[in-house]
Amino acid sequence: MSSQAPHNTLLIPGPIEFDDAVLQSMSHYAESHVAPGFVKTFGETLSLVRKLFQSSNPAAQPFVISGSGTLGWDVVASNLIEKGENALVLHTGYFADSFANCIETYGAHATQLKAPIGERPSFEEIEQALKAKPYKIITITHVDTSTGVLSDIKRVAEIVRRVSPETLVVVDGVCSVGCEEIAFDEWDLDVVLTASQKAIGCPPGLSILMLSGRALDTFKSRKTPPASYYASIGNWLPIMQNYESFKPSYFATPPTQLVHALHTTLSQITARPITERYAIHRHASDRVKAAVAELGLKQVAATPANQAHAMTAIWLPEGLAPPDVLPGLLKRGVIFAAGLHKEVATKYIRFGHMGVSVTDPARSDIDKAIAALKEALTEAKQAKGL
Amino acid sequence: MSSQAPHNTLLIPGPIEFDDAVLQSMSHYAESHVAPGFVKTFGETLSLVRKLFQSSNPAAQPFVISGSGTLGWDVVASNLIEKGENALVLHTGYFADSFANCIETYGAHATQLKAPIGERPSFEEIEQALKAKPYKIITITHVDTSTGVLSDIKRVAEIVRRVSPETLVVVDGVCSVGCEEIAFDEWDLDVVLTASQKAIGCPPGLSILMLSGRALDTFKSRKTPPASYYASIGNWLPIMQNYESFKPSYFATPPTQLVHALHTTLSQITARPITERYAIHRHASDRVKAAVAELGLKQVAATPANQAHAMTAIWLPEGLAPPDVLPGLLKRGVIFAAGLHKEVATKYIRFGHMGVSVTDPARSDIDKAIAALKEALTEAKQAKGL
Known part of the structure; x- marks a missing residue:
C-alpha cells in the first residue's frame, strides 16, 4: 500500500508521480547544513549524479543548486560565454526561445537554428552553421517538453568536435536525464543541465548540472567576472568540491530535504544498470x-x-x-x-x-x-x- | 507524539526545528504546477505572505521563488539598481560583505558603512552618508546571522524618507522575518527579502520577497533591461500576480512541496496575532x-x-x-x-x-x-x- x-x-x-520512499525523504527532520550527517548525504548525492551521467572523469563536476531547472540556463549564460560572444541555439520548441532569451540577457548573441514544429535542424544545417561563424557554445534541447522532439546529442557533439572543436556542447536535459541515454564522458559533452522533477523522480526545486573539465577551463579563463552572483560557478564550485570531499562549506543554505529526496531517488536509479x-x-x-x-x-x-x-x-x-x-x-x-x-x-x-x-x-x-x-x-x- | x-x-x-504538520506537507503527492489544486495553494500562500508582513497595500507584491535566501540579493541587485548607480550598504556582519559583493557583480557601486564587530552604524553616520551622495538603494541586514546584531529598520527608514526620499529601503530579513517586528506598509519599506528556513519554520529552498509599489515603479522605469534572467522581476511579476488571482502561469516550475510546507507554516503563524x-x-x-x-x-x-x-x-x-x-x-x-x-x-x-x-x-x-x-x-x- x-x-x-x-x-x-x-x-x-x-x-x-513519486516513489513513497522519495516522498518520505522530503519529511526528514531538521538538520544543520554543515553538520556531518547532512554533509555525508550531500557528498554522496553528488557522487550519485556522476553515476547518473555515466561519468567517471574526475575533471567533470556535478552541481546541485537550490532553484528550478531554468536556473541552469543562467549558470551557462553567465559563466561560459561572455558579452559579445556567439551562441548557436538549436531550436526544437519553446525552450530554445527561452534559453536564447536567457543568453541574450547576459549580453551574448544567440543565433537560433530553427526547424518546423515537430522537426529538428538537420545535421547538414548544423555543420554549415558551425562553419559560418565561431561559436563559444552550442545549445541543444535534448527533449523539448513543448513538442516531444528528441535531439541526437551524440551525433551533434561529434559534428561539433570535428568542425568547431572549441565550441562547448551544452545540453538542456531537463526532460531527458534519467530516461534518455546520456553518456557524458563518452560523448564528450560539456554541460548537461537538468531539474529534479522529471525523469529523476524527485520533487521540483533543484537545478542539477554536470560540467566537463573543458567547461570549467572555459570558466576559469574568462576575461570578465561571472555575470551573475547566485548562478556564479565561482561561488558554487568550491562548495560542491568540499561537500563531495565530505567537508562542510557555505555559500547559500542548501535545500536539505530536497537533497535527501534526490539522494533516495538516485540511490534507487543507480542500484540497477x-x-x-x-x-x-x-x-x-x-x-x-x-x-x-x-x-x-x-x-x-x-x-x-x-x-x-x-x-x-x-x-x-x-x-x-x-x-x-x-x-x-x-x-x-x-x-x-x-x-x-x-x-x-x-x-x-x-x-x-x-x-x-x-x-x-x-x-x-x-x-x-x-x-x-x-x-x-x-x-x-x-x-x-x- | x-x-x-x-x-x-x-x-x-x-x-x-519543524512542526510535524509542516514536514508532512513536504510529502505531498505529485501535483501539476498549473492544475487548480496547486494554483489555489500557491495563490493563498502569496496572500499569507502579505499577512506575515502586515501589508495590505495592493501596490505591494510578494514573491516566492525556488532558490535560497541568497537569490533575494540577486533580485535586488539585478532589478532595482543599474550599472554605475550607488548602493549604501549598512554593515553589521558577514552578510553585508556578501550583499555588497552581489551588488557589484551586476555593475553598481556598493559603499559600505561599517561598524565595529557587535555594533551598528549610528543614525548620524547613516544620515550623513545619505546626504553625501545620491543612493539608489540602501541595504540593511535586519539581523546579521553572523553577529546577532539587530538593526533598527524602522528608524533607518524614517531617516531615508526625510533625507533621501527616493532611495529604496532594502531589508535583508533572512534571520528576522517571522520573529522580529516588521510593519512593511507602516514603516514604508521597499523590499524585505527572506528565506523559508529561519523563523518562518519551513525547510530551506524558497526565496521570499516583498516589494513596495515604489520598488516596482523603480523596476518599471529602468533604463536598461534586468541584468539577470532567473532573478528578473519582469519574468516573475506576472507569475505571482496570476497565481494570486488563482490563474495558472508558467515561467519556471515552482517547488510544489515546499510551497505546501510554506502554506502550512504561514497558516499556523497568521492564525494568531x-x-x-x-x-x-x-x-x-x-x-x-x-x-x-x-x-x-x-x-x-x-x-x-x-x-x-x-x-x-x-x-x-x-x-x-x-x-x-x-x-x-x-x-x-x-x-x-x-x-x-x-x-x-x-x-x-x-x-x-x-x-x-x-x-x-x-x-x-x-x-x-x-x-x-x-x-x-x-x-x-x-x-x-x-
Whole structure:
C-alpha cells in the first residue's frame, strides 16, 4: 500500500508521480547544513549524479543548486560565454526561445537554428552553421517538453568536435536525464543541465548540472567576472568540491530535504544498470506510441527518430481542443498536460510516461492512461458531434 | 507524539526545528504546477505572505521563488539598481560583505558603512552618508546571522524618507522575518527579502520577497533591461500576480512541496496575532540572554538595543573555541552553530531560538539548551584546566 493520499495519476512531462520512499525523504527532520550527517548525504548525492551521467572523469563536476531547472540556463549564460560572444541555439520548441532569451540577457548573441514544429535542424544545417561563424557554445534541447522532439546529442557533439572543436556542447536535459541515454564522458559533452522533477523522480526545486573539465577551463579563463552572483560557478564550485570531499562549506543554505529526496531517488536509479532504465522507458514509449497510432492520432514529433521516449505530444483530432479532452481524462483519474508551444498550443496534448509510472511493475499507470485516453476522446467527439 | 524520527534539537540560526504538520506537507503527492489544486495553494500562500508582513497595500507584491535566501540579493541587485548607480550598504556582519559583493557583480557601486564587530552604524553616520551622495538603494541586514546584531529598520527608514526620499529601503530579513517586528506598509519599506528556513519554520529552498509599489515603479522605469534572467522581476511579476488571482502561469516550475510546507507554516503563524509571536520571541530571548549573563558570558552584539530576539551570539571564555564546546552540547542532544564572522569565528558560538522551539508550549528546547550550555562549558573549562 502506498503511503500517499489517494490522488489522480500525474502523467504530464514533469513533475511526475513519486516513489513513497522519495516522498518520505522530503519529511526528514531538521538538520544543520554543515553538520556531518547532512554533509555525508550531500557528498554522496553528488557522487550519485556522476553515476547518473555515466561519468567517471574526475575533471567533470556535478552541481546541485537550490532553484528550478531554468536556473541552469543562467549558470551557462553567465559563466561560459561572455558579452559579445556567439551562441548557436538549436531550436526544437519553446525552450530554445527561452534559453536564447536567457543568453541574450547576459549580453551574448544567440543565433537560433530553427526547424518546423515537430522537426529538428538537420545535421547538414548544423555543420554549415558551425562553419559560418565561431561559436563559444552550442545549445541543444535534448527533449523539448513543448513538442516531444528528441535531439541526437551524440551525433551533434561529434559534428561539433570535428568542425568547431572549441565550441562547448551544452545540453538542456531537463526532460531527458534519467530516461534518455546520456553518456557524458563518452560523448564528450560539456554541460548537461537538468531539474529534479522529471525523469529523476524527485520533487521540483533543484537545478542539477554536470560540467566537463573543458567547461570549467572555459570558466576559469574568462576575461570578465561571472555575470551573475547566485548562478556564479565561482561561488558554487568550491562548495560542491568540499561537500563531495565530505567537508562542510557555505555559500547559500542548501535545500536539505530536497537533497535527501534526490539522494533516495538516485540511490534507487543507480542500484540497477542505467541502460536497463533507458530500455524500460523506450519500451513504455513504444506502447504509448502504438496506442496513439491505433487511435488514428498523429504525434507532434513527426518521425520515429525525432520522438522522445518519456513523453508523447499528441495532435488532437480536428475540431477538438485540450479543454474538450483533459476533463474526460481527469474524470478517469489521469492528468495529462495541454499544449505549450505557443503557435499550436490549442491543438495538442502531452502525455508524460517516465519514472515510477513506467519503472515500477506494481503500477499500471500507462495501461490506465491509454484506456482513459481512448474513452475520453470518444466522449469528446460524441459531445462535439464529430 | 511527534511524527519525526528521534533526533538532536537543532538550535542554530536556521534551519530550525519543524512542526510535524509542516514536514508532512513536504510529502505531498505529485501535483501539476498549473492544475487548480496547486494554483489555489500557491495563490493563498502569496496572500499569507502579505499577512506575515502586515501589508495590505495592493501596490505591494510578494514573491516566492525556488532558490535560497541568497537569490533575494540577486533580485535586488539585478532589478532595482543599474550599472554605475550607488548602493549604501549598512554593515553589521558577514552578510553585508556578501550583499555588497552581489551588488557589484551586476555593475553598481556598493559603499559600505561599517561598524565595529557587535555594533551598528549610528543614525548620524547613516544620515550623513545619505546626504553625501545620491543612493539608489540602501541595504540593511535586519539581523546579521553572523553577529546577532539587530538593526533598527524602522528608524533607518524614517531617516531615508526625510533625507533621501527616493532611495529604496532594502531589508535583508533572512534571520528576522517571522520573529522580529516588521510593519512593511507602516514603516514604508521597499523590499524585505527572506528565506523559508529561519523563523518562518519551513525547510530551506524558497526565496521570499516583498516589494513596495515604489520598488516596482523603480523596476518599471529602468533604463536598461534586468541584468539577470532567473532573478528578473519582469519574468516573475506576472507569475505571482496570476497565481494570486488563482490563474495558472508558467515561467519556471515552482517547488510544489515546499510551497505546501510554506502554506502550512504561514497558516499556523497568521492564525494568531503576529504581535503575539514577536512577544513570545522577545520573551524567550530575554530568558536566553539572562542565562548567558548568569554564566558570566558576554554577547557579540554589545548593547541590548542591538541584540536580536531569535538568536544569541555568545563570546566563549578566553581559552575556549567552538570545538571545545559544541561536542558537549551535542552529547546533550543540542546543536548550536560555530562562529561565522571571519575575523572572530573561533571565539564565539551561536544559539538560535526561534520558531516552534519557542512558540510551541509542549517543547522545552530552550530550557534543555540552557542547561546543556552550562554543563558543556563547565566540562570544557575543566578539560582545559581553566
